[in-house]
Every structure is written in C-alpha cells, then in structure tokens.
Amino acid sequence: MLKSKPIRQREPGKNPGLPYLLPALLLLAWFLTTHFQLLPPYLLPKPTDTLRALVRFAAPGATGPYGGTLWVHLWHSLGRVCRGFGLAAGAGLLLGYLCGRRQGLNRIISPFVHLIRSVPGIGWLPLAIVWFGVGEKNTLFLISLASFFPIFTNTVHSAASVSQQIILAGQMLGAKKTALFTSVILPASFAGVAVGLRLGLGIAWAYLVLGEMTGVNYGLGAVMTDARMLGNTAMVIVCIVVIAIAAKITDSLLLLGCRLAAPIEQEKAGGNS
C-alpha cells in the first residue's frame, strides 16, 4: 500500500539558513587549512589570529599594531565614499534626468559618456595621479567617476521609460513643468534610479580602496597597503571584512532611504505579482 509522504512544512529554497551556508563552509575550509598547516601563516593566518587582530583593531585604547585605530580609519574612508558618491549621484541624477527626458541632449551626451565608460575605472589611475597627486583628491576623483556611470545610465533609462500615457494623465490632471517632474516623472522612474544608486554606491567602495592604496594617511585602504608591506596578512583580511560590513550597512541604509522616499514600489506592489 502506498503511503503519501508527509507534507514538508518548509518549502525547499526558503530555509533561512541558506545564505549562511557558503560563508560557513568557507570558514570551515579556512580553519582546516590553517589547522593542518597546509599553507604558511604569511599566506593565510589562522582564523583565531585574524579575529584577535580585528578585536585589537576595533577595541578603543587597545595596544599593539593598529590597536584601536579602526574607527578613525573607517571614519575617513566613509567620508570619502560619501563625498565621492554624493558628487556622482548629484551629477548622475541631474544629467540622467535631463538626457532621459530631452532626446536632443541625450544624443549629444550619452554617446560620449558611453565612450568614456568603456575605459575601465582603474585605467584612470595614472592620469588621476598626474592631475591630482596621490591621496585625497585622486581618490575622490576615482570614486565619483566610477560610480557616476551606473547612476547616469540607470537614470537615463528609467526617466526615458516613463510611459507617455502616465505623463499625459499627469498633464490632464493639471501637473505642469516642475510639478509634472516632481509628482509624476520622478516617482514613476524611481525604482530604476534606485538600482543605479545602489550599484553606484557599491562601486564607490571598490574605488575607495584603489584610491586609498595610492597613499593617504587615514583610511582602510591605507591600512591594507601598510599591513601588506609589513607582511601582516591578518590585518589585510580584517580590512576586507570591515569593508564588506561597512559597504553592506551603507547599502542597507540607502535601500531604507529609497523605501522611505517611495514606500510602495518594492514591497506592496510586488506582493501582488
């Protein structure tokens, strides 16, 4: 006699533990590799040593190499990301909306932007050093240049994709010029623009490290370069972890900001589809 299988309570793929599976395996592999000394410590330090380095880095007033200096470095890095991303977002949104809504302007600007975009961001580094020297300005230039492109491209596309009928509806209901932009075009295009902003912010962190490695006094990239030259691999890994966490937090904050600005898009509307 056939017995029906008991219905599984949890759908496959919905297990909340799944996102942690790979990091856990990686950590295990790391632990085993160092435990059996498959790699020398200068290539791969022990997880416990790395954790100790992180705690020392973060604990205020801790002594030893880089003791307690996390916050000052993070503060400087965060400042650079915010300034660079701010510049890129300002220029990207402004030009993006202009090009998205004005066909003539788009034909002038977009081909040129896409030409420049095809140069990998790192290709600008030598020129940036010549123009701005090493350090602060050069970092800012690299961050804002690299994160400008996804913001611009997504904004142009989203602004141009607002349906003509929605705009007619807005005009018919009395929205003109500025009001039409703020009350119809802006919210109608917002979801796509938000994607561009998130991509831009992610790239801002990537180019932060590149810029900071050219030589600044404070910043996570500077710590990484310094630690690498001193052979302190644990500190390099610590910095990677800190950057990953910081980038994740800023991304979540940006997403939260976007949801507050346009509360429905992602969640409520999506629940119906």
Place this chain on the structure above:
Amino acid sequence: MRSDLRQNSPAPVSPKPAPLIRAEHIGKSYTAADGNLLPVLQDISLAIEQNASVALLGPSGCGKTTLLHLMAGFLQPDGGQLYYKGKPLGELHPQTGVLFQSPTLFNWLTVEDNVAFGLKRAGLAKAERQARCAGFIRRVGLAGFEKAYPAQLSGGMQQRAALARILVLEPEVLLLDEPFGALDAMTRRNMHKLLFELRKDIPFTTVFITHDVEEAVILAERVVVLSQRPARIIKEVTVPFTPEESLDVDSHAFADIKKQIRTLLEQTE
C-alpha cells in the same frame, strides 16, 4: 433631466445652444516609418452639445483615438479647427478629463492619493481635498479601498479609481478611450451602470470611442459611425432610449438599432 435635454434637441424651433465641442473639417496625418504621409482622419465635422453622450464608433485602428486626443488637446490637427464653447481649442484645458484605455493610475500612490492628485495640483487645502475625494471614492464604489495601491485592485476597480480621479475635478467633458475594453462582460456592465448613475447626479458631457456596437448603443444618445482609416464620418445615428431602456440589451428596439449600426459599419469594410 436627461430626457428633457433629449426632447429639446430634435425640435428645430427651440433656440439651439452653441455646441460645447465643434469640429470643422478636421484632418490629421502621421508620417509613417518609410517617410510617407499616412492620413488618419479626413474631413471630420461634428458638433457635440453640452451634456450629450456621443459615441465614436469605428473599426479597430481607424483613427478614433487620434480624434479623441485632438479633442483632449493632446494633439493638434493638420487641417480644420476644433472649437470649445465657440473658442478655438488650444492645448490641454482643465475642463476636460480623459479616461484612458488602461487605467493609468499612479502606481506609487494609494487610491486616495490618486484621486486627490488633481485637487492637490489645483492647490486645494488638505481637509477640503479629503472631503471631496472621500465622496467620489464612495460614489464609484471603492469605499474601504482608500489606502489600497493600484496593483492591489482588479482591472475594474482600477478603472473606477481612474474615473473618480477625473470626476473629482468636475470636468465639463469626459473623454473615454475604450476604457472598458479590457474588462469582462459583467464588470463592463457594472461600469456602464455606474456611468449612468454618475451622470444622473453630476451632469457632464461624454464622448467615448469604441469598436463595440452594443456598448455604443448602451452608452450613447448619438452614435457617430466612422469608416476605415482614413476615418471619415459615414453617418450619425440617434439612439432614442432612456437610460433604463439603454441597459435593456435584449429588447427588440435595442436589437434593431444595433443591427442598423452594424450594417452601416459593415458597408465600410
């Protein structure tokens, strides 16, 4: 109220009020992809009286929507002239509302905020806006859905919200661009009833386009039959029904008129 108007219009002795919308020898062409001029409307002349209900009936793709968009001021004619209350019709004017083929609600706003959109643009205070919107939302049968987003509503409910969003501005003219075409038969009939009810309370002129003969006979007092593209007017047919009679689609009188119009329409093919 409606039947009074109807008795007035055929009587030649009563002084005829100036038509609300008048089209004189309207022509419109588009430039096709190959660069050739594609005529869409040819020598259209018609007059629409205040508070009338007129259907523009024609085969699909005949240029009906273009004619409606000209009346809305979205487009300008190549030749001829449109008049609104005797004055040449310029660009968009606030006395005209358009109900589009799809509901075109603002999907980032709740039903309530969609309906309030026009009043907000007009600069009405919040309390006043809310009071007026609540009334119209109730009238179109969406009470209780004020806080819902368009994506949470059915197609029929979305069209109701779109209707409330326009009527709250108290337009003189409502232009409807096959707005019920995507709805199922039952929902469509409810929308027809709703339009009758609304027009009983708040008089407004309706001009709507459709390719559905039955819908034209139900909703219109006058059906303007258009030809294939380029559209010209073949004939105007008066529908001598009261609203109640219009909704009785199974009556003989209804079938007769429907047949008469269908024959006209088939001659154009």
